Amino acid sequence: PAQTMEELVSLCKRRGFIFQGSEIYGGLQGFYDYGPLGVELKNNIKQAWWRTNVYERDDMEGLDASIIMHRMVLRHSGHEATFSDPMVDNRKTKKRYRLDHLVKDQKPAVQQAVAEAMGESLENFAALVAAMVKNPARASEALIAGGVRDAFSGEVGDWTEPKPFNMMFKTTIGPTADEDSYGYLRPETAQGIFTNFKNVVDSTSRRLPFGIAQIGKAFRNEITPRNFIFRVRELEQMEIEFFCAPGTDEDWHEHWLQARLAWWAAQGVPREKIQILDVPKEDLAHYSKRTYDLMYDYPTLGYEEIEGIANRSDYDLGSHTKAQGELGIQARVEENLDSVAKLTIPHPDTNKPVVPFVIEPSAGVDRAMLAVLSEAYTKETLENGSERIVLKLKPHLAPIKVAVIPLARNREEIVSVAKSVKADLQKLGLGRILFEDSGNIGKAYRRHDEVGTPFCVTVDFDTVGKGEDEALVDTVTVRDRDTLAQERVKISDLAAYLTSRLK
Ligand code: ATP
Incomplete structure:
Protein backbone atom coordinates (compact mmCIF):
# COMPACT_ATOMS: atom_id res chain seq x y z
CA PRO A 1 0.00 0.00 0.00
CA ALA A 2 0.93 3.65 -0.35
CA GLN A 3 2.91 5.10 2.57
CA THR A 4 2.01 8.74 1.97
CA MET A 5 -0.74 10.73 0.34
CA GLU A 6 1.94 12.56 -1.61
CA GLU A 7 3.01 9.54 -3.63
CA LEU A 8 -0.61 8.93 -4.61
CA VAL A 9 -1.16 12.55 -5.60
CA SER A 10 1.96 12.46 -7.69
CA LEU A 11 1.06 9.21 -9.46
CA CYS A 12 -2.48 10.46 -10.13
CA LYS A 13 -1.26 13.62 -11.78
CA ARG A 14 1.68 12.02 -13.63
CA ARG A 15 -0.37 9.25 -15.19
CA GLY A 16 -3.65 11.06 -15.73
CA PHE A 17 -5.99 9.86 -13.00
CA ILE A 18 -6.86 13.12 -11.28
CA PHE A 19 -6.25 16.81 -11.97
CA GLN A 20 -7.01 19.98 -10.02
CA GLY A 21 -10.29 21.52 -11.22
CA SER A 22 -10.04 24.70 -13.32
CA GLU A 23 -6.27 24.35 -13.11
CA ILE A 24 -5.37 26.68 -15.98
CA TYR A 25 -7.01 29.54 -14.09
CA GLY A 26 -5.19 28.81 -10.88
CA GLY A 27 -7.46 25.99 -9.70
CA LEU A 28 -10.65 25.93 -7.67
CA GLN A 29 -10.30 24.59 -4.15
CA GLY A 30 -12.29 21.46 -3.41
CA PHE A 31 -12.93 20.54 -7.04
CA TYR A 32 -11.11 17.85 -9.02
CA ASP A 33 -11.29 16.53 -12.56
CA TYR A 34 -10.92 12.85 -13.35
CA GLY A 35 -8.57 12.26 -16.28
CA PRO A 36 -8.40 9.49 -18.91
CA LEU A 37 -7.53 6.77 -16.39
CA ARG A 71 -36.13 23.96 -1.58
CA MET A 72 -39.00 22.26 0.27
CA VAL A 73 -37.18 18.93 -0.01
CA LEU A 74 -34.16 20.28 1.84
CA ARG A 75 -36.34 22.16 4.30
CA HIS A 76 -38.31 19.10 5.33
CA SER A 77 -35.27 16.82 5.25
CA GLY A 78 -33.85 18.97 8.04
CA HIS A 79 -30.89 20.18 6.00
CA GLU A 80 -31.84 23.87 5.97
CA ALA A 81 -31.82 23.90 9.75
CA THR A 82 -29.04 21.50 10.62
CA PHE A 83 -26.69 20.71 7.73
CA SER A 84 -23.91 22.91 9.00
CA ASP A 85 -20.42 22.75 10.42
CA PRO A 86 -19.11 25.15 13.10
CA MET A 87 -16.94 27.86 11.60
CA VAL A 88 -14.60 30.40 13.20
CA ASP A 89 -13.03 33.48 11.66
CA ASN A 90 -9.63 34.89 12.37
CA ARG A 91 -10.18 38.63 12.77
CA LYS A 92 -6.60 39.38 11.72
CA THR A 93 -6.26 37.35 8.52
CA LYS A 94 -9.97 37.18 7.66
CA LYS A 95 -9.51 33.46 7.05
CA ARG A 96 -12.26 31.03 8.00
CA TYR A 97 -11.78 27.59 9.44
CA ARG A 98 -13.89 24.62 10.40
CA LEU A 99 -13.60 24.63 14.18
CA ASP A 100 -12.71 20.95 14.65
CA HIS A 101 -10.17 21.00 11.82
CA LEU A 102 -8.57 24.13 13.23
CA VAL A 103 -8.10 22.63 16.69
CA LYS A 104 -6.98 19.24 15.38
CA ASP A 105 -4.24 20.88 13.30
CA GLN A 106 -2.60 22.56 16.31
CA LYS A 107 0.41 21.25 18.23
CA PRO A 108 -0.57 18.83 21.05
CA ALA A 109 0.26 21.40 23.76
CA VAL A 110 -2.02 23.97 22.14
CA GLN A 111 -4.84 21.44 21.79
CA GLN A 112 -4.37 20.58 25.45
CA ALA A 113 -4.56 24.25 26.45
CA VAL A 114 -7.81 24.72 24.52
CA ALA A 115 -9.32 21.62 26.11
CA GLU A 116 -8.32 22.82 29.57
CA ALA A 117 -9.76 26.28 28.97
CA MET A 118 -13.03 24.57 28.04
CA GLY A 119 -12.90 22.28 31.08
CA GLU A 120 -12.92 19.24 28.77
CA SER A 121 -10.52 16.41 28.11
CA LEU A 122 -8.71 15.92 24.81
CA GLU A 123 -9.48 12.20 24.97
CA ASN A 124 -13.01 12.83 23.77
CA PHE A 125 -12.42 15.23 20.93
CA ALA A 126 -16.04 15.20 19.74
CA ALA A 127 -17.24 16.22 23.21
CA LEU A 128 -14.71 19.06 23.26
CA VAL A 129 -16.00 20.39 19.92
CA ALA A 130 -19.60 19.98 21.08
CA ALA A 131 -18.83 22.01 24.22
CA MET A 132 -17.27 24.76 22.10
CA VAL A 133 -20.33 24.92 19.85
CA LYS A 134 -22.59 25.08 22.86
CA ASN A 135 -20.66 27.87 24.51
CA PRO A 136 -19.32 30.05 21.68
CA ALA A 137 -18.14 32.95 23.85
CA ARG A 138 -16.01 30.66 25.98
CA ALA A 139 -14.80 28.85 22.87
CA SER A 140 -13.51 32.08 21.37
CA GLU A 141 -11.66 32.85 24.61
CA ALA A 142 -10.23 29.32 24.72
CA LEU A 143 -8.91 29.57 21.16
CA ILE A 144 -7.22 32.88 21.95
CA ALA A 145 -5.93 31.86 25.39
CA GLY A 146 -4.66 28.53 24.03
CA GLY A 147 -2.61 30.35 21.40
CA VAL A 148 -4.27 28.69 18.42
CA ARG A 149 -2.37 29.55 15.28
CA ASP A 150 -3.71 30.50 11.87
CA ALA A 151 -2.85 27.83 9.29
CA PHE A 152 -2.46 30.51 6.64
CA SER A 153 -0.16 32.98 8.39
CA GLY A 154 1.27 30.76 11.12
CA GLU A 155 0.62 33.55 13.63
CA VAL A 156 -1.39 33.25 16.83
CA GLY A 157 -4.92 34.15 15.76
CA ASP A 158 -7.62 36.45 17.05
CA TRP A 159 -10.64 34.17 16.93
CA THR A 160 -14.33 34.96 16.70
CA GLU A 161 -17.05 32.88 18.31
CA PRO A 162 -17.84 29.74 16.33
CA LYS A 163 -21.09 29.90 14.41
CA PRO A 164 -22.87 27.37 12.22
CA PHE A 165 -22.14 27.52 8.50
CA ASN A 166 -24.69 25.82 6.25
CA MET A 167 -22.92 23.72 3.64
CA MET A 168 -25.63 23.62 1.00
CA PHE A 169 -25.11 25.24 -2.40
CA LYS A 170 -28.10 27.36 -3.32
CA THR A 171 -28.86 28.29 -6.90
CA THR A 172 -31.45 30.40 -8.69
CA ILE A 173 -33.82 28.59 -11.00
CA GLY A 174 -35.17 30.19 -14.17
CA PRO A 175 -35.06 33.84 -15.23
CA THR A 176 -37.31 35.33 -12.56
CA ALA A 177 -36.06 37.61 -9.85
CA ASP A 178 -38.63 36.21 -7.43
CA GLU A 179 -37.19 35.61 -3.98
CA ASP A 180 -38.52 32.07 -3.82
CA SER A 374 -3.81 3.35 -1.88
CA GLU A 375 -4.21 -0.41 -1.35
CA ALA A 376 -3.11 -1.21 -4.90
CA TYR A 377 -0.01 0.99 -4.79
CA THR A 378 3.08 -1.19 -4.53
CA LYS A 379 6.79 -0.41 -4.69
CA GLU A 380 8.84 -3.45 -5.61
CA THR A 381 12.50 -4.21 -6.03
CA LEU A 382 12.97 -6.57 -8.96
CA GLU A 383 15.53 -9.38 -9.27
CA ASN A 384 17.85 -7.18 -11.29
CA GLY A 385 17.85 -4.64 -8.47
CA SER A 386 15.71 -2.06 -10.22
CA GLU A 387 12.60 -0.60 -8.59
CA ARG A 388 9.14 -0.49 -10.03
CA ILE A 389 5.85 1.05 -8.99
CA VAL A 390 2.93 -1.19 -9.78
CA LEU A 391 -0.78 -0.75 -9.10
CA LYS A 392 -2.03 -4.17 -8.11
CA LEU A 393 -5.65 -3.32 -8.82
CA LYS A 394 -8.23 -6.08 -8.96
CA PRO A 395 -8.64 -6.79 -12.70
CA HIS A 396 -12.30 -5.69 -12.71
CA LEU A 397 -11.21 -2.24 -11.49
CA ALA A 398 -8.20 -1.74 -13.77
CA PRO A 399 -8.69 1.30 -16.05
CA ILE A 400 -7.08 -0.52 -18.96
CA LYS A 401 -7.54 -4.30 -19.13
CA VAL A 402 -5.03 -5.08 -21.86
CA ALA A 403 -2.46 -3.00 -23.72
CA VAL A 404 -1.67 -4.29 -27.20
CA ILE A 405 1.81 -3.22 -28.23
CA PRO A 406 3.38 -3.48 -31.70
CA LEU A 407 7.09 -4.11 -31.13
CA ALA A 408 8.05 -1.95 -34.11
CA ARG A 409 5.96 1.12 -34.74
CA ASN A 410 7.16 1.58 -38.28
CA ARG A 411 6.51 -1.98 -39.54
CA GLU A 412 3.17 -2.02 -41.27
CA GLU A 413 2.59 -5.80 -40.94
CA ILE A 414 3.22 -5.73 -37.16
CA VAL A 415 1.09 -2.63 -36.59
CA SER A 416 -1.83 -4.00 -38.57
CA VAL A 417 -1.85 -7.31 -36.66
CA ALA A 418 -1.69 -5.39 -33.38
CA LYS A 419 -4.61 -3.21 -34.45
CA SER A 420 -6.71 -6.19 -35.40
CA VAL A 421 -5.87 -8.00 -32.12
CA LYS A 422 -6.94 -4.86 -30.25
CA ALA A 423 -10.20 -4.58 -32.20
CA ASP A 424 -11.05 -8.25 -31.58
CA LEU A 425 -10.32 -8.05 -27.85
CA GLN A 426 -12.37 -4.86 -27.56
CA LYS A 427 -15.44 -6.76 -28.77
CA LEU A 428 -15.31 -9.07 -25.74
CA GLY A 429 -16.77 -6.41 -23.48
CA LEU A 430 -13.99 -6.67 -20.88
CA GLY A 431 -13.52 -2.91 -20.67
CA ARG A 432 -10.92 -0.69 -22.26
CA ILE A 433 -8.28 -2.36 -24.46
CA LEU A 434 -5.55 0.04 -25.48
CA PHE A 435 -3.55 0.07 -28.70
CA GLU A 436 -0.24 1.26 -27.28
CA ASP A 437 2.41 2.52 -29.67
CA SER A 438 3.92 5.35 -27.67
CA GLY A 439 7.59 4.87 -26.97
CA ASN A 440 9.64 1.72 -26.57
CA ILE A 441 8.50 -1.54 -25.06
CA GLY A 442 10.33 -1.05 -21.76
CA LYS A 443 8.67 2.30 -21.22
CA ALA A 444 5.29 0.89 -22.16
CA TYR A 445 5.63 -1.91 -19.61
CA ARG A 446 6.68 0.55 -16.92
CA ARG A 447 3.76 2.82 -17.69
CA HIS A 448 1.25 -0.02 -17.64
CA ASP A 449 2.62 -1.33 -14.36
CA GLU A 450 2.04 2.11 -12.87
CA VAL A 451 -1.54 2.37 -14.06
CA GLY A 452 -2.39 -1.22 -13.15
CA THR A 453 -2.95 -2.77 -16.59
CA PRO A 454 -3.17 -6.51 -15.82
CA PHE A 455 -1.83 -7.70 -19.21
CA CYS A 456 0.36 -6.41 -22.00
CA VAL A 457 0.16 -8.22 -25.32
CA THR A 458 3.09 -7.72 -27.65
CA VAL A 459 3.05 -8.36 -31.39
CA ASP A 460 6.60 -8.92 -32.71
CA PHE A 461 8.53 -10.10 -35.75
CA ASP A 462 7.88 -13.76 -34.92
CA THR A 463 4.12 -13.11 -34.88
CA VAL A 464 4.12 -12.01 -38.48
CA GLY A 465 6.57 -14.66 -39.74
CA LYS A 466 9.57 -12.33 -39.96
CA GLY A 467 11.43 -13.87 -37.03
CA GLU A 468 13.66 -16.88 -36.49
CA ASP A 469 11.14 -19.32 -35.12
CA GLU A 470 8.47 -20.68 -37.46
CA ALA A 471 6.53 -22.15 -34.52
CA LEU A 472 5.85 -18.66 -33.18
CA VAL A 473 3.91 -17.41 -36.20
CA ASP A 474 0.45 -16.13 -35.17
CA THR A 475 1.40 -16.08 -31.49
CA VAL A 476 1.91 -13.07 -29.22
CA THR A 477 3.67 -12.46 -25.92
CA VAL A 478 1.39 -11.95 -22.93
CA ARG A 479 3.03 -10.27 -19.93
CA ASP A 480 1.45 -10.56 -16.50
CA ARG A 481 1.55 -7.34 -14.43
CA ASP A 482 1.99 -9.04 -11.06
CA THR A 483 4.25 -12.02 -11.78
CA LEU A 484 6.06 -10.43 -14.76
CA ALA A 485 5.83 -13.86 -16.40
CA GLN A 486 5.75 -13.76 -20.19
CA GLU A 487 3.89 -16.42 -22.06
CA ARG A 488 3.57 -17.08 -25.76
CA VAL A 489 -0.13 -17.45 -26.66
CA LYS A 490 -1.78 -18.20 -30.00
CA ILE A 491 -3.81 -15.27 -31.29
CA SER A 492 -6.73 -17.63 -31.74
CA ASP A 493 -6.55 -18.56 -28.02
CA LEU A 494 -6.12 -14.98 -26.77
CA ALA A 495 -9.79 -14.20 -26.18
CA ALA A 496 -10.35 -17.25 -23.98
CA TYR A 497 -7.00 -16.81 -22.21
CA LEU A 498 -7.62 -13.17 -21.25
CA THR A 499 -11.33 -13.55 -20.51
CA SER A 500 -10.69 -16.22 -17.89
CA ARG A 501 -7.87 -14.26 -16.26
CA LEU A 502 -9.68 -10.94 -16.17
CA LYS A 503 -12.76 -12.28 -14.40
P1 ATP B 1 -17.21 13.75 7.29
O1 ATP B 1 -17.51 13.53 8.73
O2 ATP B 1 -15.90 13.18 6.83
O3 ATP B 1 -17.44 15.16 6.83
P2 ATP B 1 -19.87 12.91 6.82
O4 ATP B 1 -20.11 12.15 8.07
O5 ATP B 1 -20.40 14.27 6.67
O6 ATP B 1 -18.31 12.89 6.49
P3 ATP B 1 -21.83 11.48 5.35
O7 ATP B 1 -22.78 12.61 5.40
O8 ATP B 1 -22.04 10.29 6.21
O9 ATP B 1 -20.34 12.05 5.60
O10 ATP B 1 -21.65 11.07 3.83
C1 ATP B 1 -21.53 9.73 3.40
C2 ATP B 1 -20.24 9.49 2.64
O11 ATP B 1 -20.06 10.46 1.63
C3 ATP B 1 -19.00 9.58 3.49
O12 ATP B 1 -18.74 8.35 4.13
C4 ATP B 1 -17.94 9.90 2.47
O13 ATP B 1 -17.46 8.73 1.84
C5 ATP B 1 -18.68 10.73 1.46
N1 ATP B 1 -18.41 12.15 1.68
C6 ATP B 1 -19.06 12.99 2.50
N2 ATP B 1 -18.57 14.24 2.43
C7 ATP B 1 -17.56 14.20 1.53
C8 ATP B 1 -16.67 15.17 1.00
N3 ATP B 1 -16.71 16.45 1.36
N4 ATP B 1 -15.75 14.76 0.08
C9 ATP B 1 -15.71 13.48 -0.33
N5 ATP B 1 -16.54 12.53 0.13
C10 ATP B 1 -17.46 12.86 1.04
Missing part, protein backbone atom coordinates in the same frame (compact mmCIF):
# COMPACT_ATOMS: atom_id res chain seq x y z
CA GLY A 38 -9.45 8.25 -13.48
CA VAL A 39 -12.73 8.16 -15.33
CA GLU A 40 -12.21 4.46 -16.13
CA LEU A 41 -11.31 3.52 -12.56
CA LYS A 42 -14.22 5.55 -11.21
CA ASN A 43 -16.67 3.96 -13.63
CA ASN A 44 -15.37 0.51 -12.72
CA ILE A 45 -15.84 1.14 -9.00
CA LYS A 46 -19.38 2.37 -9.59
CA GLN A 47 -20.15 -0.61 -11.81
CA ALA A 48 -18.83 -3.03 -9.22
CA TRP A 49 -21.04 -1.41 -6.59
CA TRP A 50 -24.09 -1.49 -8.86
CA ARG A 51 -23.49 -5.13 -9.81
CA THR A 52 -23.26 -6.27 -6.19
CA ASN A 53 -26.04 -4.14 -4.78
CA VAL A 54 -28.57 -4.08 -7.61
CA TYR A 55 -28.00 -6.96 -10.05
CA GLU A 56 -26.94 -9.63 -7.57
CA ARG A 57 -29.79 -8.94 -5.16
CA ASP A 58 -33.47 -9.51 -5.65
CA ASP A 59 -34.63 -6.78 -3.29
CA MET A 60 -33.23 -3.65 -4.95
CA GLU A 61 -34.25 -1.10 -7.57
CA GLY A 62 -32.08 1.58 -9.16
CA LEU A 63 -32.68 5.31 -9.51
CA ASP A 64 -31.05 8.41 -10.99
CA ALA A 65 -32.74 11.50 -9.56
CA SER A 66 -31.95 15.10 -10.46
CA ILE A 67 -29.23 17.02 -8.66
CA ILE A 68 -31.05 20.32 -8.18
CA MET A 69 -33.96 19.92 -5.83
CA HIS A 70 -36.97 21.89 -4.64
CA SER A 181 -37.21 30.84 -7.16
CA TYR A 182 -34.19 29.08 -5.80
CA GLY A 183 -33.31 25.46 -5.27
CA TYR A 184 -30.45 23.51 -3.73
CA LEU A 185 -27.83 21.27 -5.18
CA ARG A 186 -28.43 18.11 -3.20
CA PRO A 187 -25.97 17.60 -0.34
CA GLU A 188 -26.60 13.83 -0.44
CA THR A 189 -28.23 11.64 -3.08
CA ALA A 190 -30.53 10.14 -0.44
CA GLN A 191 -33.22 12.81 -0.68
CA GLY A 192 -33.98 11.92 -4.30
CA ILE A 193 -34.70 8.39 -3.15
CA PHE A 194 -37.10 9.51 -0.42
CA THR A 195 -38.98 11.87 -2.73
CA ASN A 196 -39.37 9.04 -5.27
CA PHE A 197 -40.35 6.40 -2.74
CA LYS A 198 -43.99 6.39 -3.79
CA ASN A 199 -43.18 6.46 -7.52
CA VAL A 200 -40.94 3.44 -7.20
CA VAL A 201 -43.37 1.47 -5.03
CA ASP A 202 -46.30 2.25 -7.32
CA SER A 203 -44.43 1.41 -10.52
CA THR A 204 -42.70 -1.78 -9.33
CA SER A 205 -45.22 -3.20 -6.82
CA ARG A 206 -42.41 -3.69 -4.30
CA ARG A 207 -43.27 -4.94 -0.81
CA LEU A 208 -41.13 -4.59 2.32
CA PRO A 209 -38.28 -5.17 2.71
CA PHE A 210 -36.61 -3.68 -0.36
CA GLY A 211 -34.10 -0.99 -1.25
CA ILE A 212 -33.44 1.75 -3.77
CA ALA A 213 -29.88 2.33 -4.94
CA GLN A 214 -28.45 5.44 -6.51
CA ILE A 215 -25.06 6.73 -7.59
CA GLY A 216 -24.58 10.40 -8.27
CA LYS A 217 -23.05 13.74 -7.50
CA ALA A 218 -23.67 15.61 -4.28
CA PHE A 219 -22.42 19.05 -3.29
CA ARG A 220 -21.19 20.37 0.03
CA ASN A 221 -19.69 23.78 0.50
CA GLU A 222 -17.04 22.43 2.86
CA ILE A 223 -15.39 25.19 4.92
CA THR A 224 -11.98 23.60 4.57
CA PRO A 225 -11.77 21.19 1.63
CA ARG A 226 -8.47 19.32 1.87
CA ASN A 227 -6.50 16.13 1.66
CA PHE A 228 -6.75 15.73 -2.10
CA ILE A 229 -10.01 14.01 -3.07
CA PHE A 230 -10.79 12.99 0.52
CA ARG A 231 -12.78 16.14 1.27
CA VAL A 232 -14.15 17.91 -1.79
CA ARG A 233 -17.03 20.25 -2.50
CA GLU A 234 -18.35 18.29 -5.45
CA LEU A 235 -18.42 14.62 -4.56
CA GLU A 236 -20.05 11.46 -5.74
CA GLN A 237 -21.96 9.06 -3.54
CA MET A 238 -23.14 5.47 -3.85
CA GLU A 239 -26.17 5.23 -1.62
CA ILE A 240 -28.77 2.66 -0.71
CA GLU A 241 -31.93 3.41 1.19
CA PHE A 242 -33.16 0.05 2.39
CA PHE A 243 -36.78 0.12 3.57
CA CYS A 244 -37.95 -2.34 6.19
CA ALA A 245 -40.66 -2.84 8.79
CA PRO A 246 -40.11 -1.10 12.14
CA GLY A 247 -38.60 -3.62 14.53
CA THR A 248 -36.61 -5.40 11.81
CA ASP A 249 -34.32 -2.39 11.36
CA GLU A 250 -31.61 -3.47 13.79
CA ASP A 251 -31.16 -6.84 12.08
CA TRP A 252 -31.00 -5.20 8.66
CA HIS A 253 -28.46 -2.74 10.01
CA GLU A 254 -26.18 -5.66 10.95
CA HIS A 255 -26.83 -7.31 7.59
CA TRP A 256 -25.71 -4.22 5.72
CA LEU A 257 -22.63 -3.77 7.86
CA GLN A 258 -21.43 -7.26 6.91
CA ALA A 259 -22.48 -6.91 3.26
CA ARG A 260 -20.60 -3.68 2.89
CA LEU A 261 -17.40 -4.99 4.52
CA ALA A 262 -17.47 -7.94 2.12
CA TRP A 263 -17.84 -5.58 -0.83
CA TRP A 264 -14.87 -3.48 0.23
CA ALA A 265 -12.74 -6.62 0.57
CA ALA A 266 -13.71 -7.66 -2.96
CA GLN A 267 -12.44 -4.28 -4.20
CA GLY A 268 -9.05 -4.86 -2.57
CA VAL A 269 -9.74 -2.91 0.64
CA PRO A 270 -9.27 -5.65 3.24
CA ARG A 271 -11.25 -6.03 6.45
CA GLU A 272 -8.18 -5.45 8.62
CA LYS A 273 -7.68 -1.96 7.17
CA ILE A 274 -11.18 -0.89 8.23
CA GLN A 275 -12.28 -0.03 11.76
CA ILE A 276 -15.96 0.00 12.64
CA LEU A 277 -16.92 3.07 14.65
CA ASP A 278 -20.21 2.75 16.52
CA VAL A 279 -20.90 6.49 16.49
CA PRO A 280 -21.54 7.84 20.00
CA LYS A 281 -25.04 9.21 20.61
CA GLU A 282 -23.91 12.83 20.90
CA ASP A 283 -22.24 12.72 17.48
CA LEU A 284 -25.16 11.22 15.55
CA ALA A 285 -26.63 13.15 12.62
CA HIS A 286 -30.10 14.62 13.15
CA TYR A 287 -31.83 11.69 11.42
CA SER A 288 -29.92 8.81 12.92
CA LYS A 289 -30.94 6.20 15.49
CA ARG A 290 -27.55 4.49 15.23
CA THR A 291 -24.66 4.74 12.77
CA TYR A 292 -21.64 2.60 11.98
CA ASP A 293 -18.87 4.56 10.33
CA LEU A 294 -16.39 2.47 8.38
CA MET A 295 -13.01 4.05 9.00
CA TYR A 296 -10.27 3.26 6.50
CA ASP A 297 -6.60 3.70 7.30
CA TYR A 298 -5.72 6.34 4.67
CA PRO A 299 -2.02 7.07 4.06
CA THR A 300 -0.89 10.19 5.94
CA LEU A 301 -4.42 10.83 7.31
CA GLY A 302 -4.88 7.67 9.36
CA TYR A 303 -8.35 6.28 10.09
CA GLU A 304 -11.05 8.41 8.44
CA GLU A 305 -14.60 7.69 7.29
CA ILE A 306 -14.99 5.94 3.96
CA GLU A 307 -18.64 4.95 4.39
CA GLY A 308 -21.44 5.60 6.86
CA ILE A 309 -24.08 2.95 7.52
CA ALA A 310 -26.95 4.66 9.29
CA ASN A 311 -30.21 3.52 10.78
CA ARG A 312 -32.30 6.55 9.81
CA SER A 313 -35.42 5.15 11.47
CA ASP A 314 -38.67 6.52 9.97
CA TYR A 315 -37.29 10.06 10.15
CA ASP A 316 -37.03 10.73 6.41
CA LEU A 317 -40.28 9.37 5.04
CA GLY A 318 -41.95 10.58 8.24
CA SER A 319 -40.65 14.10 7.58
CA HIS A 320 -41.65 14.13 3.89
CA THR A 321 -45.10 12.59 4.19
CA LYS A 322 -48.42 14.37 4.43
CA ALA A 323 -50.92 13.38 7.11
CA GLN A 324 -48.12 12.85 9.63
CA GLY A 325 -50.53 12.73 12.55
CA GLU A 326 -52.28 9.51 11.46
CA LEU A 327 -49.24 7.38 10.73
CA GLY A 328 -47.69 6.50 14.08
CA ILE A 329 -44.31 7.97 13.17
CA GLN A 330 -41.66 7.11 15.80
CA ALA A 331 -38.94 9.65 15.00
CA ARG A 332 -39.23 13.25 16.13
CA VAL A 333 -40.23 15.08 12.94
CA GLU A 334 -41.16 18.67 12.13
CA GLU A 335 -44.66 19.42 10.92
CA ASN A 336 -45.06 19.16 7.12
CA LEU A 337 -47.94 21.06 5.49
CA ASP A 338 -46.30 21.15 2.05
CA SER A 339 -46.10 17.52 0.94
CA VAL A 340 -48.86 16.15 -1.27
CA ALA A 341 -48.01 12.45 -0.88
CA LYS A 342 -48.59 9.85 1.79
CA LEU A 343 -45.33 7.91 2.07
CA THR A 344 -46.53 4.60 3.43
CA ILE A 345 -46.45 0.96 2.34
CA PRO A 346 -48.43 -2.01 3.64
CA HIS A 347 -46.89 -3.57 6.74
CA PRO A 348 -45.83 -7.13 5.81
CA ASP A 349 -47.64 -8.64 8.83
CA THR A 350 -50.77 -6.54 9.20
CA ASN A 351 -51.15 -5.04 5.72
CA LYS A 352 -51.90 -1.72 7.41
CA PRO A 353 -50.11 1.33 5.97
CA VAL A 354 -46.82 2.00 7.74
CA VAL A 355 -43.96 4.45 7.35
CA PRO A 356 -41.00 2.11 6.93
CA PHE A 357 -37.65 2.35 8.69
CA VAL A 358 -34.57 3.00 6.58
CA ILE A 359 -31.06 1.57 6.68
CA GLU A 360 -28.64 3.66 4.65
CA PRO A 361 -25.21 2.46 3.51
CA SER A 362 -23.65 5.62 2.05
CA ALA A 363 -20.20 5.44 0.47
CA GLY A 364 -18.20 8.16 -1.24
CA VAL A 365 -16.90 7.32 -4.71
CA ASP A 366 -13.96 9.71 -4.34
CA ARG A 367 -12.96 8.24 -0.98
CA ALA A 368 -13.39 4.76 -2.46
CA MET A 369 -11.08 5.66 -5.28
CA LEU A 370 -8.46 6.95 -2.85
CA ALA A 371 -8.63 3.77 -0.77
CA VAL A 372 -8.53 1.45 -3.78
CA LEU A 373 -5.55 3.31 -5.23
